Amino acid sequence: MALSYGWKDVIVIFEDTENGRDMDTFITNFLQEKRITVTYMSPISTSSNNEVLQEELHKLSNMQTKLYIIHAAHSLAFHIFKNAKCLGMMDAGYKWIVTSKTMDLLDFMDDEAMEFMQGVVGLKSYVPQSRDLKKLTLKNHVMEPKHINMVVTQVLEIINVIGKEEVKVGFWTTDAGFTKKIGKMNYFPYDVLEPIVWPGGFCHDVFVAAFQALDPNVAFEFIPITHAGVGQEFDAAIGDITITSNRSLYTATLSSLLTVEQIQLASNRGLIGYHHNIPIQLGVIVSNMNFKETRLKPYNTLEEIADALTRGSKKDGVNAIVDEIPYIKEFLAHYSSGYTMVVSEDITNGFGFVFPKGSPFTAKSSTQIAKFREEGGLQMLQEKWLGQKSDSKSSPALYILNFKGLRGLFLISEVSMVLSLFLFMVYYTHEKLHSTYENAMLAGGKLAFILRFLSPKSGIRS
Structure with missing residues (x-):
């Protein structure tokens, strides 16, 4: 995988156990056979505290290589990513790959662990769905990781951690190599796998691009904002920003806007879904006169939303x-087939940046982002992070109204206008000729009477 993406140098991080050391030797030998240089091997003790982990990670961050391969138990991997997040090593520019030892137990990690692993790519043992597996899952839905006997398979799923979900990028088998689907052979994942979203993000990349254009020498540090961080002072904030009463001292640039204003479905009986994890969402939707709270249903994941849309209200x-x-x-990036978005006015209707009131960066960043959008840079980043990941051939074709599409209506309108004009001219000409004829007849009658009166042959005597 590293070879196919053109990576020549990696750092291997492994737990300092017998199994970890054996796997480190295997990984190192395998990479060297592929002419990939292992610039550093970092053994991590399972008993390492945060101070030790941060010291080791800080040393790794100062090295030129920014691609890391981790082979460790899920508990140790969690602490590694947690401390890497604190050091800014989960931002853009860093790439993390984990082995199945961690990814096989990803389902048992909580939301906090998933948050620390954003953008991570891993290999996970692939177990095909079956009735027996479904029964086992339903029967043992509260199983702990220690109660699971790992199944060794010859097929591995390539998983990309995005949000709270595991996005399936493709598969790897010992015989076929990398492929999007089981049974199709391809040894070069760069061309056949779904796009991988590495650490970073749309807001992050826009912010960095804007400020590097303003002043390349400006240094900034990204710090995660958590509930525990309420009250802390920041120079700026990026992401899904909502302005509330305790944030009245700040001003927003490109702040998040909703698409619910003045939307009305063709049927008033259907149910409508919304993201349950966004507190402001319900209040905004209910306040819209076109929606009632009784018609709303909350959902947590993209899979739940896709399933709900497929089934429909009935x-x-x-x-x-x-x-x-x-x-x-x-959502459309993962489920483009059969769905489309309505009422999207502008590319800036989305996530934004927040600065303290009076900050000189407010106007400067707005100007720079507008310039960035005009040059096409914003569109490129949007395609990178939010672009279509599904097969474009399966996307529904939107019927756009244009002159060609409305030519029939225009033709009918033109024919009607010409016919109306023709009938009007006929009527007008007829009326004009009739009036002229009557006048001529009247005029002719008076002249004949006068001539008869004046003519001596008329038999009238004076």
Whole structure:
């Protein structure tokens, strides 16, 4: 995988156990056979505390190589990513690949662990769905990782952690190499796998691009904003920003806008879905006169939304989803077939930046982002992070109204106008000729009477 993406140098991080050391030797030998240089091998003790981990990670961050391969138990991997996040090593520019030892137990990690692993790519043992597997899952839905006997398979799924979900990028088999689907052979994942979203993000990249254009010498540090960080002072904030009363001292640039204003479905009986994890969402949707709270259904994941849209309101699903534009685009990136977005006015209707009131960066960043958009840079980043990941051939073709599409209507209108004009001219000409004829007849009659009166042959005597 590293070879196919053109990476020549990697750093291997492994747990300092017998199994970890054996795997480190195997990985190193395998990479060297592929002419990939292992610039550093970092053994991590399973008993390492945060201070030790940060010291080791800080040393790694100062090295030129920014691609890391981790082979460690899920508990140790969690602490590694947690400390890497604190050091800014989960931002753009860093790439993380983990082995199946961590990814096989990803389902047992909580939301906090998933948050620290954003953008991570890993290999996970592939177990085909079956009735027996489904029964086992339903029966043992509260299983702990220690109760699981790992199944060794010859097929691995390539997983990309995005949000709270595992996005399937493709598969790898010992015989076929990398492929999007089982049974299709291809040894070069760069061309056949779904796009991988590495650490970073749309807002992050726009912010960096804007400020590097303003002043390349400006240094900034990204710090995660958590509930525990309420009250902390920041020079700026990026992401899904909502302005509330305790943030009245700040001003927003390109702040998040919803797409629900003045939307009305063709049917008033259908149910509507929305993201349950966004507190402001319900209040905004309910306040819209076209929607009632009784028609709303909350959902947590993209899979749940796709399933609800597929089933529809008649089968306990929904007829539509109301959400913020970036979230809708992320949904369409994974489920483009059969769905489309309506009422999207502008590319800036999405996530934004927030600065303290009076900050000189407010106007400067707005100007720079507008310039960035005009030059096409913003569109390129949007395609990178929110672009279509599904097969474009399966996307529904939107019928756009234009002159060609309305030529029939225009033809009917033109024919009607010409016919109306023709009938008017006929009527007008007829009336004009009739009036002229009557006048001529009247004039002719008077002249004949006068001539008869004046003529001596008329028999009238004076």
